[in-house]
Amino acid sequence: MAEFPKRVDIMTTARCNLTCPYCWGPEHSIKDGLNLDQWFVLIASLRNKGATDLCVTGGEPLLREDVGSLMLATCALGFRVTLSTNCLLLPEQLTLSVNVLNYIHEIGIPIDGSSAIVNGLLRIGNTGSFDAALAALALIRSDYPSIQTTVRTVVTQQNQGDIPNIGRLLTQNRPDRWKLYEFTPIGYGLLNHAQMAIDTSRFTDIVAAAQAEFPDLNIEPQYSSRQSEKYLFVGPGGDFYAIGRNMEYVPLGNPLEIGERVIANIVRYFPQSK
Template identity: 25%
Template sequence: MLTDDFGREVSGVRVSLTDRCNFDCVYCHNEGLGDTRGPMEPQDDELSADRIVRFLEVAREFGVDAVKFTGGEPMLREDLEEIIRRSPDDMEVSMTTNGTFLPGRAPDLVDAGLERVNISQDAMDADAFAELTQSGAYDRVIEGVEAALDAGLAPVKLNMVVFEPTAGYIPDMVDHVAETDGLQLQLIEYMPELAGHPEWAIDIARVHEWLEDRADHVETREMHDRRRYWVGSSEPPVGADATSLAASDGGVQSAEPPTGPEMTGRGMVEIVDPVENPTFCANCHRVRLTHDGYLKGCLNRNDDLRTIGETKASMREAFRETVDNRVPYYGEYMVRDEDGDWMVNETYLDVEGDRDPYEYSERDDQAE
């Protein structure tokens, strides 16, 4: 397994299969690439199934044991089942989707080897959902969640981006997962440096405080120092990587890391909050492959892209170079100035001053 200069092993990859999407979500950053979405028809720059599988075989050589397929909307790829089926047998396969194409395809995806799925759902109200996603597919998403559960993909994680337009819908979403077997909720902190509209950002600590009061049990995950809130549970959950457990009355119980299987029942709410969490980037273990064949070591950066090429030899070289040049974003690439605001660490600024870390254009000179 390859390790970067900050001691972070790379054990997972995220592979964007396309930047096409049938939604137009107001917060979308398209895997950190910006608004590059094109027509619904397949595009010439999308990686072929053969090239994707070849890359995954190389990643497996380096000890990578998990892949998450993303987009755009990955299910717009008609060869998705083939890609999953041809992924290395001992590599865990998961996917993030908006869920609209899961009805009718979920059983085939499971047969092909899909093990877990995250489904984007930002509200329980059809009108609000339509405003957020610029689509009228709310009912279809609900059907997709049910199809995933019926196909045996529980626990299904619902992804909800937390920002001003969605904050008011959090209680309904929490109630929903607490009342529905097989569902969990992942609340994702809004990152305006990727999606714009800084006025939409909210203090994620407010959400933590609300959940702390609401939860029956609270876990702290070792990875990324994430908090998990269990709502509606009568017994403490068994968490595979939990290192501490707090009761809702504020008392904290010390506990050895549990050894049982991760709980798959209802009522788990997890917050993904990298901005004010110094442990998050310090424990990142993934690299990303864009839909058009570029490796990047960080979601937030596009100034470190490297093409994977066509051959396994070129893929190995790109993978090694990407890992060698990985830098924790918050706390290293981005540091606080004297006013406490985030600023780019001059150590990582391009010496010629002609590259924007958020810009996806003009990337070939760096990638090659």
């Protein structure tokens, strides 16, 4: 039976303080888009339609000054909330009256190298991103132990040889999960496909080697081909997208403009709950 997807990724802004060459966000031309009240209406509608898990992402979501209020409302609606952040602005949250860490269940932390040098090949724009990620992992483990930590690593030509070193690093700073992502040629990342992507067979070998060397780490491979028809995105302007079979963004409409027809489009595109 057709159902509304259980998980939705909302891109609260397209602004970012990094310029990662594999970024796959679809709306880099739109900055903040919806205001807070519009987001409240939209996420309430998602909950009413049956969504249970919300990933708050971007761009960099913490660049929105009102993101804490949005997270609070999202949590109050009963969502399981994941924050996907590069962690550079996370220390500022600790000083705010509405600290996002009080309203999330999981945090996605990007680590693409075992050192600032290797990490900086992919996390471009701030040399402190590596230290920020490690500090965030330590902070969550010590002060917010109920939050699930997921380290995310995109495996590319640039860091494929460093994956074992990242594994050794994570055995000392153990997350709940370590997701290894195959490079996905979509969005901005499509421009850098030839320079960054590795063969799927090579990716499979890297994952298998990591799982064998680090059996105590919960390693989950994320294959590019399996992203198709898996994710439902809401862009900063309220537009809904899916990923098509050919790794292209499929626009499904904007509920603020065409109302319930968007819901019908979504249910048709996702015939089974994801």
